[in-house]
Structures are given as C-alpha cells and as structure tokens.
Amino acid sequence: MTFSLSGFSTFRQERVALPAAFTATVNAEMKVGNRQETVTITDAPPVVDVRNAVRITRLDRDILDTVPTGQNIWEMADLIPAINMFNAAGQNAGTVGGSGGATQTYMSVRGMTAAQNVVLVDGMSVSGLEANGSVQAYFNPDLNQEVTCQTSGSTADRSGGGVTVNMIPRESGNRASGNFRMNDRRGQWLGDNFTPRLKAMGMQYFGSLARVPMPRRSNSPCRGSRIRRPRGTRSPAILK
Numbered sequence: 001m002t003f004s005l006s007g008f009s010t011f012r013q014e015r016v017a018l019p020a021a022f023t024a025t026v027n028a029e030m031k032v033g034n035r036q037e038t039v040t041i042t043d044a045p046p047v048v049d050v051r052n053a054v055r056i057t058r059l060d061r062d063i064l065d066t067v068p069t070g071q072n073i074w075e076m077a078d079l080i081p082a083i084n085m086f087n088a089a090g091q092n093a094g095t096v097g098g099s100g101g102a103t104q105t106y107m108s109v110r111g112m113t114a115a116q117n118v119v120l121v122d123g124m125s126v127s128g129l130e131a132n133g134s135v136q137a138y139f140n141p142d143l144n145q146e147v148t149c150q151t152s153g154s155t156a157d158r159s160g161g162g163v164t165v166n167m168i169p170r171e172s173g174n175r176a177s178g179n180f181r182m183n184d185r186r187g188q189w190l191g192d193n194f195t196p197r198l199k200a201m202g203m204q205y206f207g208s209l210a211r212v213p214m215p216r217r218s219n220s221p222c223r224g225s226r227i228r229r230p231r232g233t234r235s236p237a238i239l240k
Contacts, residue, residue: 003028019058020148020168054153060146071141073119073165074105082151083163084108106134107163109151116162122169145170
C-alpha cells in the first residue's frame with residue numbers, strides 16, 4: 001500500500017496480511033516535505049463503530065494441523081469459547097482431543113437453535129436442508145486453507161443469526177500430491193465410568209460376532225454366504 005500527498009513524503013506499507021472476513025487497520029505516518037500546512041480540528045462528528053460488533057475467530061492451516069481436535073466443522077467450532085455444543089437430546093456435547101470423531105453435533109450462540117447456523121465455502125452457502133437446516137454435511141478438512149467462525153454481527157444477507165462457518169479452500173497448482181491422515185486417541189483422554197466397584201458387581205464388557213444368513217434369491221454369484229459384524233456391549237450380571 002502506498003500513501004502519497006502533496007507536501008508530504010511518500011509512505012509505503014508492504015506485506016499486509018488480509019485473512020478472510022477480516023478488516024485490517026493500516027496506520028500511515030507521513031513526514032512533512034517541502035510544504036507545510038497546519039490543520040486544526042476543533043470538533044469531530046459522532047462516529048458509530050460498526051466493525052467491532054463483529055466477532056470472527058480465524059483458524060488457519062497451522063492451527064487445524066497442530067491442535068488435537070476432530071476435523072469436522074463441529075470439532076473446529078468447539079475450540080471457540082463463545083460457541084456451545086449440544087447433541088440431539090439437548091445435552092452438552094463438548095469434546096476433548098477430538099473424542100467426538102465424526103459424530104454430528106450442533107452449534108449454538110446466545111441460545112439460538114442450530115437451524116440459525118450458516119455454513120459457507122468461500123462465501124457461498126452450502127448449509128444443509130435436513131431438520132430445517134440443523135443438520136449439516138461433512139466436508140473434507142484437507143481442502144481448507146483456513147476456517148472462520150463468526151458468532152455476532154451477521155449481515156442481512158445471511159439466512160440466520162447463529163454461527164457462520166466459512167471454509168476457505170486451498171489454492172491448487174500443477175503438482176500432483178496426496179496425504180494420509182490417521183487419528184489416534186489414548187485411553188487416558190477418556191473416562192468410561194467403569195470403576196473397580198462396578199467390576200466387582202459383575203459388570204462385564206465383551207465382544208461377539210453376529211452372524212446373519214443371507215439367502216440367495218438370484219442366479220448371480222454371491223461372495224460369502226454370511227454377513228459378519230462386530231458387536232460389543234456391557235450388561236449387568238450381579239454375582240450373588
């Protein structure tokens with residue numbers, strides 16, 4: 001940015017970072033040149049600040065890669081203290097270290113319902129339509145260069161006044177590349193409420209295989225005659 005004015009030396013400011021949905025303030029100090037001029041301000045008109053009412057939290061690529069959290073929009077929004085997370089039953093659904101995984105939760109600010117939230121990709125609305133807009137889709141987190149979450153000061157072009165999540169995609173190039181992501185959660189991060197007292201009462205955890213016959217109803221070949229799935233449960237068996 002270059003500032004020039006007759007009678008003053010030219011001032012230049014370079015490398016000004018402009019993230020998404022952010023208003024940057026650049027202060028320019030211009031020294032007096034050959035000409036001098038004195039300006040006296042006796043009064044200033046009232047100014048209404050319409051910028052500081054907007055609250056936007058920016059999560060850049062470094063934060064998304066290093067902070068131990070899930071990679072969906074709900075886990076990202078859970079990092080912001082102003083946003084409350086809850087499940088379908090209305091209970092608190094905040095997570096630690098990405099323990100929610102890919103579980104669908106809901107965001108809320110100032111007591112608004114999840115139907116008031118807006119999801120954008122580079123400013124274009126991709127909000128879900130299920131459950132009156134409460135249920136959102138899953139997006140590939142590796143496509144985002146940064147994610148911004150706006151909690152107040154929504155403009156009139158938004159369909160709701162809740163949380164506005166804007167995902168800014170990465171810039172592509174001519175180089176083919178790929179990555180591999182694997183999330184691991186240690187048992188120390190979670191509590192299962194399985195105390196030695198419950199274990200002594202006979203509470204047990206076990207796994208089994210449920211085998212369901214699958215009849216052949218056509219002449220087409222069938223790979224495998226049974227469907228297998230792992231099943232785990234915990235049932236009370238009080239020992240007397």
